[in-house]
Amino acid sequence: MRAAVYHGPRDVRVETRPRPRAGPDQLLVEVSVAAICGTDASEYVDGPHLIPAGGDPIVLGHEFTGRVVEVGAAVAGFARGDRVVSGAGVWRGECDSVVHARPAGRRRPRRDADGPWSEQPAAAP
Numbered sequence: 001m002r003a004a005v006y007h008g009p010r011d012v013r014v015e016t017r018p019r020p021r022a023g024p025d026q027l028l029v030e031v032s033v034a035a036i037c038g039t040d041a042s043e044y045v046d047g048p049h050l051i052p053a054g055g056d057p058i059v060l061g062h063e064f065t066g067r068v069v070e071v072g073a074a075v076a077g078f079a080r081g082d083r084v085v086s087g088a089g090v091w092r093g094e095c096d097s098v099v100h101a102r103p104a105g106r107r108r109p110r111r112d113a114d115g116p117w118s119e120q121p122a123a124a125p
């Protein structure tokens with residue numbers, strides 16, 4: 001599948017990547033629309049900010065709509081064909097290494113998982 005991959009500031013490349021599989025706690029989504037927001041733009045212009053520095057190249061994006069094409073074994077409440085919209089975040093759950101607390105008690109995702117600027121991202125519901 002084709003994906004827009006972030007390699008660093010002002011370096012996003014359209015590459016061919018293997019189609020991911022939904023992990024046990026993930027959905028695989030066929031993207032219908034993926035947005036570019038200010039977070040993505042700032043990562044492109046002078047990042048990395050939320051993307052961990054020095055990590056592997058990552059597929060950008062975190063705001064999207066699509067249709068479920070695969071449901072992880074531990075996921076309840078979703079089925080193939082369901083239409084979904086992201087919660088403006090794509091990350092790997094509650095691990096302290098990828099989430100840090102915000103003053104109001106809200107949690108802020110870091111970007112260490114591939115986003116939806118690809119044809120079929122796998123993401124936590």
Ligand SMILES: [Zn+2]
Pocket residue numbers: 037038039040062063088
């Ligand atoms: Zn955003």
